[in-house]
Amino acid sequence: MPGPFANFSQVTGCSDAELEALAEHADFSGFVPGRDLAPLRERLLRLERERGITEVHRRFSDKVLAAGARLLETPRYMGMRRSFALSPEGRHLAIASNRLGGSQGGDLRIWELATGRVVDAVGFETTGVGSVWDPSCLQWSTSGEWLGVILDDVIVGVLRAFAGTPPCFTADVTRRWGSPPAWAVINPEHSKDQGHLPAWCWSPDESRLFISTPGPDGALGCIVPIREGARINEDSEGLRWCPARLDGKPSKSQPHTWVRWSPDGSCIHGYCKDEFVSDPNVDLEHEPTRSSASVIDVRSGDLLYRLDLPLRPDVVKLLVAFSPDGTHLAYGEDPPRLANGHTGRTMANLARRARVRIHSVAECVWSRDGRRLAVLINEYDHPKALIFEEGTLLCVVDLKGRRLGLSSRSHDLLRWAWSPDGSMGACLTLENSGFQEEIKGGIEVWKVGPSPGFLRRFEYASRIDGLAWGADDTLVGTGHHDMAFWDVNTGQPRFQASFGLEPDGTVVGPPGSREESATRRMFSVEGRHAWPWRWAEGLPRMQYRGSEE
Template sequence: MDAHGFTPPPDASAADAEAQLRAADWHAFDARRDLEPLRAALLRLEADDGVTDAHRFATERLRERGALLRHPGGLRGDASSHALSPDGRYFAIGSWTGDDHQRGTIQVWEVATARCVNVLDEIPGGVGWPERFRNLQWSADGRLLMGELGTGGIVGWDPFADRAEPTAAATVRPRRPVGFALSPDGSWIFLHRCDGNTSTQSGTSAGLVPVAGRGDPDTVPPPWWPGDAAPHLGLNGAVLIPQVSWFSAASDRVWMFGEWQPGTRPDSQYGAALASIDLRTGQLDWFVETELDGTDNAHRVALSPDESMLVLHHGDTLEFLHPATGNRLGEVEAPFRTARLTWTVCQGQPRLAVVCAEIGMESSVKIYEGVDQLCSLMQVPQPPEPAFSDGIALAWSPDGERAACLNEGGNVEIMTVGPKHDYVDYFDAPKESRGLWWGAGDVIIIAGPRNLMFRNLTTGETIGDFRYPPDTGTDRPLWDNSQDLGRHLHPDPTFAIDADRWVAAFPEGVVIAPSGAELLDHNLAWSIDRRHAWPYRWGPVEPAPGVAACFETLDPAARAILAPLRDRPTAEPVVEWPPPNTATVDVLYDAIGESFEAFSETWLPHVMDATRRIARQRARAGDVEAAETWLRQISSRDWDDYVRFKAEVALVLAANGNPRAGARLHCEAAIDASHGVSDSALPFVASAVGATFAALGHPERGQEWIQRAITAIDPDHNPWEHRIAVCWALLEGGLDDRARQLWTDGEDGEPADANGWLAHLIRIGRDDLMREILYDVGEDWYSFRDAVAVFTAAGRADLMREFFEYYSHTPDEEDIESLAEADRNAVTPRPNEFDIAELRHRRAELLRAPSSERRVDTIRLAWRAAAAQHYDAVLDMLKLLPYKDYDDQPETAVRSLWMALTGVDDDAW
C-alpha cells in the first residue's frame, strides 16, 4: 500500500481494495500524486475481477470532488492547430469557429489514455490560421498554452482551467496572421509582425513582447528591445519579416527565418534569410541569406533539440550551421527539392530526418547524423497538406532510436533507425491523417483535419480513434423542432458516437444515448482536475433514452435551456418537414422587427435601408398602419432618411389605392423637404414629393420638385443610384414618359440592384417597360444567366422563351431545366408540390452536414423557402441562425422577405 492509502497493492483482492479505499482519507487526495498509481492498480484489478465495488466507490469519491464527464466532440470546424506538450503527456488541438464566430475551441487530451480531459470553449475567432504552423505553443513547464486567435490576438490559457478566459496576453494586432514564438519560461513572446517596432535597431519587423497577466490587451506593453543596439554591420537598414522563430532554452537568443521586407535590401539578390538575435544586446548578430521559395518557407529551417545545429534548406543544398555563430558546419546536396525537417537526439548525437514533401517518391526519408547521411528509409510518406501545417509524416521516439512514418498508403510503420534499420510495427491509419506525434509512454498520435487516433506501441492497441465532426443524418438528442438546443450549452454535450447515432454527455455525468450504444466507454471519460482521465465504465453506466427521463438530474443551467424537451416523449415520431404552412408573409416582417431591436450604431446604415424598403412594401400591400409603424423607427435626428422615408411611403400609398393616407404623409414630407436636405438625398426626396403630386391628380404642382430631382442627379455618387430611384418615383406617379426619357439619357455603369429592378417591373405588370430595359437601356446590365434567373423566379417561362428568341439562342440542357423550373414556379398556390419536394430534399442534405458548418446552407434554405412562400419553413431556418451579427439572422430575414416578394435575391422596390 502507498504511503497515502489510495493505491491497493498488486496482490490485493477486490474486497481488500474496496476496504482500503473506504478507509483512506479522501480529503487528502492529490490527483497529481495519487491518480495515476490508483488508476493503474484498479486496471490490474479489473483485468482479474472485472469492474468491482472498489472501482465504483473510487469513482463516486472522485465525482464528489468535482470529476467532470468529457467526450471527444466539441470542435466546431476542422482542427487548425496541434501541439504536443514538452513532456509528451498532453496533446492540444485548436479549431476554428465553424458558423459561430465566438465558438473557437481548444481540446486537451491525455496521451496515456487517449481521452479528452479539458475543453476551452468560446474562443472568439477561433484558434490558429490555415497554412501557418506553431499557432499553439506550450511553455516548458506545461502550465501555459499560447495561441493566435481572432484577427491577430496572441493570448495564453491555462490548459487545465475550467474556462476559456485567457490568463495571459502578449498582444492584439489588426493583422492576420501575426506569428510568434513563446519563450520556454512563458514570460516573453517574439512577435513576428508588430507596429511601432525598432526595425533600424533590430533589423527585423518583429518585436520582443512581455507576456502580461489576465489576457487584457490594454495592459500589454508595446514591443521593445533591451539596450540601445546599433544596426548590424552591413545590414544597411534592411528589415527581415519572420515566418518562423524559436527561443533558445535559456531565452537569451531567438533564431528566425523569413523574407526581406520589399525595398529594404536592394543590394541583395536573395529574398530570405535565417538570422539570430542576441536578446541580451538586442542585436541581430548573424544572418545567412537564401532564395525565397514559394509558400513553404516556414518548413525550410529546423533547430536540433540540444541547440547544437541548425539546418537550412536552400532548395539545392542542405546547409548545417552553428546556432551561436552562424558558422557553416557542413553543406550537402539536398535529397528533395521540398521537404519537412525534423530533429532528435540519439545517444548525445543530433539526428535529422529529411522527409520528402512531394507525391509518390520511394525512399523518401533520408536520415543524417551530424552532417553525414546515416541511412535511407524505404518509405513513401504522406505529402503535407498546406492547411494542416503542423503535421509532419515522420515522428521520432523520445530517445531518437526509432521513427514512425505515415505513408501514402494510409499506414504507419515503426522502425529502428541506423545503418541496419529494422521494421518493428505496422498498422493502418485513417486515410485523412496528415501528421504524427510521438508522446510519452510510447503512444503514437495520428491526426488530420477531422480525425485523431492514439496507438500504444507497448501493447499494440489502438486506444483511441475519433472522427470530428462526423456526417450523420439523424436528429440529435437535444433537437427541438428545427434547432439543436445543445449548441447553447458550453461545452456542447452532443457528439456522434458513430456514423448514425448521436449521444449527449453532460459534464455532471448525465448521458443520453440510444439503446445499444456499446461504444460509450470508448468515447467518454471522467476528467479529474481537467488533467487525468478516469474510465467511464467504472462509474454508473445507465444512459437515459431522452431529456424527459433525466431532466431533474441535469445542471440548472442545462435545465433552463432544455426546458422545451422536458415533457417530450423519448420515442416521439419524426415530424414531417416542412411543417404545415399556416403563417403569412407578416411573420417575416415581425421576425425582422424583433431582430433589429438589438442593434447598435454599428449596423445602423443596414438597418435604416432595410427599414425604408420594408415600409414601402407595407404601403404597397395597403397596410397603412404597418407602414407608419416602420416609419416611426426612424428618428428626425437622421433628417435625410427621415424625410426620404416619409416621402417614399406617401408616394406608394397614393399610387396604390390609399390616397387619403398618402396625402396626409405627403403634406408632412413636402413641408419637411422644403426645409432642405443634403445634395445626395435631394434626388430621392424631390422625385418622391413631385411624383406624389402627380399620383394625387396634381401633376403641375410636382413639376418643380421633379426638375430639382433630375438636376440633382450625380452620376459620380454611385452609378445609376440617383437616376433609377428617380425613374422609380416617376413610374409610381404614372409619369412613364418622363421616366423613359430619364433612363434613355442614361449614364455610365449599371445599378447595384439591377436584378431587383427587372423583377420589380415584372411584379407590377409592366412587361413592356421590362423589355425596354432588358433589350435597350440596360442591355449591358444583365448577363445571360441574370435574366434567366429573374424569369425563372417569376415563373415566366414565356418571357424566357422570348428572351432566347430575341438573341437567337438555342436552349441547352441548363436552359431547358430553367424553363421547367419556371413552369413549376408558375403553379399556384405556392408552396406547390414541387416546392415541398425540393425543400424536403435540401433539408435532408443540410442535416447530413456537420452542425458547425451549416450556416450558409441554412441561409440558402431560408431563401428557397421564402421564394416558395413557405413562411413556417423560413422561420424554422431563422431559429437556427445567430442573431448578434446583422449578417446572420437579421439579414437572412430581410433577404428572405425580398425573395418572398420578388423571387430574386436583390432589394425590393
C-alpha cells in the same frame, strides 16, 4: 494493503480481493492524481473487462472525486482542427479548432494521450482560435503550466493550462504597423487597423513573449512582459522593440514567420518565408519572393546574422529547421546543408556526407535532444529517411513501395516523429497503388541506429497528416477532421475517430448510442486526468462541478 496508500504502483498487480479491501478501507488523504490515478485507473479498467462495472468502481470513484472534478464530454464531431501542440512532458495534446458550419468562435481542448479523452476545454464564442496555415500558433510554456494561442489572427492570448478558464493575459501589438504579405499590403499606412497573424514564442523563464511583427524604425518584433490580468497593446509600458540592425545598419529583413527563444535566453532564432516588399515602386506581381533565416540578440535587439535561403520558384515550400537549442540549422533541398545556428555559416553539405545525390527533400526533423536529424526524401516510388547524427550519416530508413503521407498545411506536426529518446522514429506513408476514393495509409515504426530495423506498421484509412510521439509509448496521428492514438508497443489503437460532417450534414464518427456516449463522458481530475463517468454514475455526491455536453 488497507491503510494509507503510499505506493499506488502496487495496485497494478494486486488481486481482486486486495482491491476490494483497498476500496473499503484505504486512506486517500495522500492520494496524488499525477502519481496515483493512472495505475489505479488501469487496474479498474482490467476489472471492468473481466467483471463489468462493480461496486469497487463506485467506491473508488467516490474517493477519487471527493475533492471535486469537472465533467467533460469528448465531442463526437467538431469543426476543423487548426493548431496542435504536444505538452512538454508528452502526456497531453492541445488542439485549437473552429466551430462547425462556419460559425464564429472556436474551442481550445486538451486531450490526455493515455485515454484519448478531453480533460480540459475552453470555448470562445466569437473569437477565432489558432490558424490552419501558420505553424506554432498554439504553444505550451516550458513548464507546461501555461498555453499561448493566437486569437482572431492578431492577438496572443495566454491562459492557465488545465484550468478551463479564458486567457488571463493578452498582447495586441500588431495593428499599428500593417499586414504582410506583399500581395495584401503595399503601404502599411493603408492598413492601420487590419493587423496580421504574428509569429511568437515564450521566453525560457515564462516571464516574457517575443512577438514577431513590423515595428517602428524597421523593428522586427517586440519583447512583451507577461503580467497576469494585463491587456497589452503597442503603447503599453514595458514593451521593448527589437531594431534588428545588422552590422550597425538597417537589416531590410522582414518579421519572422516562425520563431523560438533559445533555452539559455540569449537569442531568438527564426525564419521568414515569402518576405514581403513594402516599396510601392516595386512590381509585386513579378518580384520574386525571398526567404531567410536569422537570429536576434535579446540584449541588443539586433540581428546576429541573416542567411538567405534557397526557395525554388515553382514549389511553394521552404525547407528549414533549427535544432531545439538553436545551435544548428538544416536547410535547402538540392543539396540540403547543415549550418551553425549562431553564425549561419555552413558546416556540411549533407549530400556529400551521405555520399548520394539528395533531391526532393520533403522535411527535416530534429530529435528532441538535437543530436539526430531525419531528412525525408520524397522520390514517390522510393522514399526514404536519411538519418544524420551530429552531422554524420548514421543510417538510411528505406520506405520502398510506399509514398510519403499527406503534408499538413500548418506544419505543427510533421510526417516524421522521433521517440522521446531518439532511438526510434515513425513515418507517415500512403499506399502506392494509384488513385483511390478512400485514402489508405500506414505509419511505419523503425528502430534507428547503425543497423535500422522495421518494427511494426499501423494501418489507417483517414486523412492523417501529422504525427507526434508522446510519453508512455503513445503515438498520435492527426488531421483536420481525423485523430488516432496508438500504443507503440502493441500497435493497438487507444482512440480513433473522425469528427467531420458529410456533405449532407450527417455526423461521421463512432457509432451513436447511449452506451457509446457514456464512454466519452469523463470527469477531469485536476484538469489533467480522465476518470470514467460510467464508474461514478449514480453516486449521490454533488461536489463534481461543471459539465460540458
